[in-house]
Amino acid sequence: MNDLIAYQQEAASVWEELNSNDMPLITVGNATCGRSAGSIDVVEAIQAETAEIGIDCNVIEVGCIGLCYLEPIVSIQKQGQPMVVFGNVTLKQVKKLVADYLVNDQIPPKLVIGTIGEEKIGDVPKLFELPVLKPQVRRALKRCGFIDPTSLEHYLANSGYSGLTRAFDVGPERIVEEVKLAGLRGRGGAGFPAWRKWTFCREAESDQKYLICNADEGDPGAFMNRSLIEGDPHALIEGMIITGYALGASVGYIYCRAEYPLALERLRLAIQQAEENGLLGVNILGSSFDFKIKIKEGAGAFVCGEETALIQSIEGERGMPTPRPPFPAVSGLWGKPTIINNVESLACVGLIMQNGAEWFAEYGTEKSKGTKTIALVGKVVNSGLVEVPMGISLRELIFDIGGGVPDGKKFKAVQTGGPSGGCVPEELLDIPVDYDSLNEVGTIMGSGGVVVMDESTCMVDFARYFLDFAEKESCGKCVPCRLGTKQMLTILEDIVEGRGKPEDIDLLEELGEAVMAGSLCGLGQTAPNPVLTTLRYFRDEYEAHIYEGKCPAKQCKEFITYHILDSCIGCGLCLRNCSSNAIIGEPKKLHWIEQELCHKCGVCYEVCPPKFFSVEIRTGELKEEPA
Amino acid sequence: MTKEYNLTIDGQKIIAQEGTSILDAALENDIFIPHLCHHPDLKPEGACRLCGVEIDGGRMVMSCLSTVGEGIDVKTDSSEIRQARTIAMELLIADHHMDCLACAAANDCALLDISAYLGIQPDRLERLRPSDKGLPIDESNPFFQFDPNKCVVCGICVRTCNEIVGLGALGFINRGFKTVIGTFGNKPFTESICESCGECVVRCPVGALAPKTPKFAAREVQTTCVYCGVGCGIYLGVAGDKIVNVRADRERPTNEGSLCVKGRYGFNFINHPDRLTKPLIKKDGEFVEAEWDEALELIASKFVQSKGDKFAALASAKCTNEENYLIQKFTRAVMETNTVDHCARL
Numbered sequence: 001m002n003d004l005i006a007y008q009q010e011a012a013s014v015w016e017e018l019n020s021n022d023m024p025l026i027t028v029g030n031a032t033c034g035r036s037a038g039s040i041d042v043v044e045a046i047q048a049e050t051a052e053i054g055i056d057c058n059v060i061e062v063g064c065i066g067l068c069y070l071e072p073i074v075s076i077q078k079q080g081q082p083m084v085v086f087g088n089v090t091l092k093q094v095k096k097l098v099a100d101y102l103v104n105d106q107i108p109p110k111l112v113i114g115t116i117g118e119e120k121i122g123d124v125p126k127l128f129e130l131p132v133l134k135p136q137v138r139r140a141l142k143r144c145g146f147i148d149p150t151s152l153e154h155y156l157a158n159s160g161y162s163g164l165t166r167a168f169d170v171g172p173e174r175i176v177e178e179v180k181l182a183g184l185r186g187r188g189g190a191g192f193p194a195w196r197k198w199t200f201c202r203e204a205e206s207d208q209k210y211l212i213c214n215a216d217e218g219d220p221g222a223f224m225n226r227s228l229i230e231g232d233p234h235a236l237i238e239g240m241i242i243t244g245y246a247l248g249a250s251v252g253y254i255y256c257r258a259e260y261p262l263a264l265e266r267l268r269l270a271i272q273q274a275e276e277n278g279l280l281g282v283n284i285l286g287s288s289f290d291f292k293i294k295i296k297e298g299a300g301a302f303v304c305g306e307e308t309a310l311i312q313s314i315e316g317e318r319g320m321p322t323p324r325p326p327f328p329a330v331s332g333l334w335g336k337p338t339i340i341n342n343v344e345s346l347a348c349v350g351l352i353m354q355n356g357a358e359w360f361a362e363y364g365t366e367k368s369k370g371t372k373t374i375a376l377v378g379k380v381v382n383s384g385l386v387e388v389p390m391g392i393s394l395r396e397l398i399f400d401i402g403g404g405v406p407d408g409k410k411f412k413a414v415q416t417g418g419p420s421g422g423c424v425p426e427e428l429l430d431i432p433v434d435y436d437s438l439n440e441v442g443t444i445m446g447s448g449g450v451v452v453m454d455e456s457t458c459m460v461d462f463a464r465y466f467l468d469f470a471e472k473e474s475c476g477k478c479v480p481c482r483l484g485t486k487q488m489l490t491i492l493e494d495i496v497e498g499r500g501k502p503e504d505i506d507l508l509e510e511l512g513e514a515v516m517a518g519s520l521c522g523l524g525q526t527a528p529n530p531v532l533t534t535l536r537y538f539r540d541e542y543e544a545h546i547y548e549g550k551c552p553a554k555q556c557k558e559f560i561t562y563h564i565l566d567s568c569i570g571c572g573l574c575l576r577n578c579s580s581n582a583i584i585g586e587p588k589k590l591h592w593i594e595q596e597l598c599h600k601c602g603v604c605y606e607v608c609p610p611k612f613f614s615v616e617i618r619t620g621e622l623k624e625e626p627a
Numbered sequence: 628m629t630k631e632y633n634l635t636i637d638g639q640k641i642i643a644q645e646g647t648s649i650l651d652a653a654l655e656n657d658i659f660i661p662h663l664c665h666h667p668d669l670k671p672e673g674a675c676r677l678c679g680v681e682i683d684g685g686r687m688v689m690s691c692l693s694t695v696g697e698g699i700d701v702k703t704d705s706s707e708i709r710q711a712r713t714i715a716m717e718l719l720i721a722d723h724h725m726d727c728l729a730c731a732a733a734n735d736c737a738l739l740d741i742s743a744y745l746g747i748q749p750d751r752l753e754r755l756r757p758s759d760k761g762l763p764i765d766e767s768n769p770f771f772q773f774d775p776n777k778c779v780v781c782g783i784c785v786r787t788c789n790e791i792v793g794l795g796a797l798g799f800i801n802r803g804f805k806t807v808i809g810t811f812g813n814k815p816f817t818e819s820i821c822e823s824c825g826e827c828v829v830r831c832p833v834g835a836l837a838p839k840t841p842k843f844a845a846r847e848v849q850t851t852c853v854y855c856g857v858g859c860g861i862y863l864g865v866a867g868d869k870i871v872n873v874r875a876d877r878e879r880p881t882n883e884g885s886l887c888v889k890g891r892y893g894f895n896f897i898n899h900p901d902r903l904t905k906p907l908i909k910k911d912g913e914f915v916e917a918e919w920d921e922a923l924e925l926i927a928s929k930f931v932q933s934k935g936d937k938f939a940a941l942a943s944a945k946c947t948n949e950e951n952y953l954i955q956k957f958t959r960a961v962m963e964t965n966t967v968d969h970c971a972r973l
C-alpha cells in the first residue's frame with residue numbers, strides 16, 4: 001500500500017511538471033476515431049515539424065474526447081496559457097498550426113475549437129461551454145482524451161487507483177453497499193442493478209468465482225466501450241479489481257472482440273503495468289486478495305455479447321445462449337458463480353469507490369442514477385461519443401449536443417439502444433433518457449447507441465435493415481428467433497420491393513410479438529423492436545407502401561420515378577452520367593427520362609447543379625396496382 | 628431415496644420423482660405436451676419453444692427446463708400457450724420441405740404429430756412466405772442420408788453424438804436462418820469422424836436424418852445382437868422370412884437403447900447370396916459342399932491326431948459367453964493345450 005502511495009505522489013509530480021512545464025504540451029487524439037482520420041501521421045508530422053524548427057515540446061497521444069467528427073484533434077498548451085484545442089488538423093494543416101500558434105501565437109480561426117482552463121484567449125470559446133459539451137457531464141470519460149492511456153502515471157495522477165485503496169479499506173460488504181446506494185444499474189443493456197446480481201454471486205458457495213467484463217460491443221455503430229478502453233484502460237482494470245474483491249473472485253476475464261486491436265493492445269499493456277506494480281497478482285497492496293485478469297478475444301458475433309453465449313464462447317464452444325436459470329451468478333463459467341458486467345458498469349464501480357455513492361447519484365433520475373455514455377450517430381451534425389446525465393431529454397441530446405439534423409433536413413425519428421432498439425418519433429422527444437422511460441415508449445437504453453434519422457429515411461426500410469441484422473446474427477438455436485426474424489424480414493423485403501399484401505401489417509405484429517415472447521435469449525426477445533415501434537409510430541408509411549404504392553420518404557426504388565423539370569437548361573450533365581442511357585435530349589434543350597430504361601440509380605438527381613434543381617423524385621406514379 | 632412430489636397437470640394428480648422435468652412427468656402420465664428438441668436420453672435444450680406450460684397461473688415456462696415441485700399446478704394449454712405454439716409450428720412448417728408422402732419418417736414424425744395436435748390451419752399458413760432452401764442432400768453414408776431441407780435444427784443429433792456416443796461428429800454451422808447441422812467443415816458424413824452408428828438417425832424427430840432402407844416390418848423379434856460379447860438387446864424387424872431392420876432395446880441394461888454400426892446396420896449378411904449355408908470340404912484342391920455329418924466326422928478324426936502343442940483354438944466374439952467357455956474347456960481338457968485365444972476385437 002505504501003509503495004502505491006509513494007508512486008501516486010511521484011506520478012502527481014510528473015503530471016504537474018508535464019502541465020506546468022515551460023515546454024509546450026501537445027496532445028493528439030489517437031484512438032481509433034483519430035487514427036481513421038489520419039492522426040498517426042499527424043503525430044509524426046508534429047514531431048518532425050517541431051524538431052525542424054527547433055522547438056522543444058512534449059507530444060503525447062491521448063484517447064478520444066468524443067468530438068469524433070472533428071478528428072484529428074490536436075491540443076496545445078503553452079506556458080501560462082490555457083490549453084487550446086484544434087480540430088480537423090489534417091496532415092496538411094500541421095505546418096500552419098505549428099507556425100501560426102506554436103511559433104507566432106496566432107490562433108488559426110478555421111481550426112480552433114475552444115480552450116480548456118480558467119483563462120480565455122480572445123473570443124475563442126471555452127471548450128466546455130460549447131453547446132455540444134455544455135450539457136454533458138463527463139465522468140466515466142473524464143480522463144479520456146486528456147491522459148496518455150499508455151501511462152500508468154497519468155492515471156495515478158488523476159485519482160487513479162484511489163478507489164481501489166479505499167475499497168480495501170472499507171471491505172467487500174461496504175463496497176456492495178455503496179454500489180447499491182449509488183443506484184448503479186448495468187450499462188450493458190438490461191439495466192439490472194449491479195449490487196443485486198453481485199449479491200447472488202456472493203451468497204453462492206464455491207471455491208472459485210469469476211468476474212467477466214463484457215467488452216464485446218457488438219451493436220453496429222456503437223463505440224462507447226471501445227473509446228473508454230482506448231482512452232483510459234486502467235479505469236476498467238481498477239473497476240474490475242474492486243468488483244473481483246467485492247465478489248471474492250480471483251480471476252477476471254475481459255471478453256473483447258478481436259476487431260478492437262487498439263483496445264486490446266491498451267488492455268494488455270495496462271494489465272502488464274498493473275501486474276508490475278502489485279495491483280494485480282497475489283496479495284494486492286498487502287490486502288491478501290489475489291486477482292488476475294485474462295483477455296479472451298471474441299470473433300465478433302453479436303450474440304456473444306449475451307451472457308450465456310459469452311460464457312460458452314470463453315469455454316471454447318460455439319457462442320449459443322443457454323437457458324437461464326441457472327443464472328451465471330450461481331452457475332456460470334466452468335459451472336462456477338460468475339458475474340458479467342459491462343465495461344462502463346465496471347468503470348463506474350471505480351468512480352463510485354473513488355468519489356462515493358452520493359457523488360455518483362448526484363445526477364440522474366429516481367431509478368436511473370449517474371451518467372451514461374452514448375454513441376450519437378446518424379443524421380446529426382455533431383456525431384460522436386457523449387456522456388450525459390441520465391434523464392436528459394432526447395431533444396437536448398439530439399438538438400443541443402448533437403446540433404440537430406444537417407443539410408436543412410427535417411428530423412424524423414431516433415433509434416435508441418442499438419439494433420434491437422425501437423425508434424421514437426418527434427412527438428416523444430421530450431421523454432427523459434433513462435431505462436424506464438425508454439421502455440415505456442417501446443424502446444430500450446441498450447448499451448447507449450443513438451441513431452438519428454431525417455425525413456429521407458424510409459421507416460419500413462429502416463425496420464428491414466435492422467431485422468436483416470438480427471436475422472443474420474441470431475444463433476439459430478430457437479425457432480421463434482431463427483425462423484420468425486427470417487419470416488418478418490422476408491415480409492419487409494416484400495413490402496419495400498412492392499410485393500406487400502394488405503394482411504402483412506397484422507402478420508408482422510403477430511409475428512413480432514411471438515418472437516419477443518417466445519425467444520430464448522435477449523436477442524430474439526428484442527429483435528422485433530424496430531418493426532413494432534415503426535408499426536406503432538409510422539404505420540402510415542407501411543400503409544402507403546402496401547395500399548398506395550408510395551414510399552413517402554422517396555427511398556424505395558420500386559416506388560419512385562425520376563423526372564426532369566422545365567427548369568432544365570440542357571447542360572447534359574445527367575445525360576453523360578446516366579449509365580443506363582435513359583436520358584434523352586439535345587444540348588441546350590430540355591432533357592427527359594425514358595422511364596422504361598431508368599434503373600433508378602439517382603445519379604441524375606445527384607449531378608444536376610443545385611442552381612437548376614431540375615431533377616425531381618416522385619413517388620406513387622407509374623406504378624401498377626398493388627398485387 | 629429420491630423424494631417424490633405430488634403435483635397436478637391439467638387437473639390430473641401425478642406423483643413424480645424429484646428432478647424430473649415437467650415435460651417428462653407429463654409424458655410418463657400420458658399427457659401430451661408438444662416438443663421437438665427434447666429427448667429423454669439427452670439434457671434439455673429449451674430450443675424449440677413448443678413445450679411451454681403455465682405453473683400456478685404464472686408466466687409461460689418451458690416444461691423441459693422446469694422440474695416438478697410439491698403441490699404445483701401445471702396447465703399445458705391456454706390461449707397464450709396455444710398462440711405461441713401455433714406460430715412456432717407455422718414457422719417450422721413454412722420452412723420445412725413437406726414431401727411427406729416420400730418421407731422415411733412419415734409414420735413417425737414429430738412435426739406431423741404436433742400439427743395434428745394443434746390443428747394447424749392451411750389458410751393461416753398461406754400468409755407466410757415459405758422458404759425454399761434447396762440445400763443438397765448428403766447421401767454419402769451407406770446406411771442413412773441427411774436432408775437439411777427437412778431439418779428443424781432441434782440439435783438432438785448434435786447432442787446425441789456428444790452426450791451418448793461421446794464423439795462430437797456433428798455441430799451447428801452458420802448463423803441465423805442459414806444455421807444447419809453438419810460435420811466438421813460441413814463435409815459429407817463419410818469424410819468426417821462419424822462412425823455411422825446411427826444413434827442420431829434414430830433420434831431425429833423428423834425425416835432429416837433417415838435410414839436409407841426404411842423397410843416396414845410385419846413383426847418384431849426380441850433377441851441379442853450376435854456381433855460381440857457386449858450382448859446388446861435388439862428387436863429384429865421381420866417381413867416374410869427376412870430381417871428388414873434392427874432396433875435397439877431401450878429396456879436392456881447392457882445398451883439402454885444404443886447400438887453400434889454393426890448391430891444396427893450390419894444385418895445384410897443374413898440373406899446375402901454369398902453367405903455360407905453348408906460346410907465346404909476341400910477335395911483335390913477345390914472346396915466342395917458337404918453334409919454336416921461328413922464334415923464333423925472329418926474334423927473329429929483330424930482333432931484326434933492333433934492333440935497337444937500342434938493345436939490352437941481361436942474363439943469368436945460372435946459366440947455367447949457359454950460357447951466361449953466351452954471352447955476353452957474343450958481346448959484344455961480334450962485337446963490338452965492352453966493355446967486358446969479369442970478375437971474380441973470384431
Ligand SMILES: Cc1cc2nc3c(=O)[nH]c(=O)nc-3n(C[C@H](O)[C@H](O)[C@H](O)COP(=O)(O)O)c2cc1C
Nearest residue numbers: 186187188189214217218305307341342345522523
Ligand atoms: C444479443 C445480446 C448482445 C449483447 N451485447 C452486449 C455487449 O456487447 N456488451 C455488453 O456489455 N452487454 C451486452 N449484452 C447484455 C449482456 O447480456 C449483459 O446483460 C451485460 O453484459 C451485463 O452487464 P451489466 O449488468 O453491467 O450491464 C447483450 C445482450 C444480448 C441479448
Ligand code: SF4
Nearest residue numbers: 475477478481521524
Ligand atoms: S433468441 Fe435467437 S439468438 Fe437467442 S438463443 Fe434463440 S436463436 Fe439464439
Ligand code: SF4
Nearest residue numbers: 788821822824825827
Ligand atoms: S451416426 Fe453416430 S457417430 Fe455418426 S454423427 Fe450420428 S451419432 Fe455421431
Ligand code: SF4
Nearest residue numbers: 778779781782784831
Ligand atoms: S437432423 Fe434431425 S435431429 Fe438433427 S437437428 Fe435436424 S431435425 Fe434435429
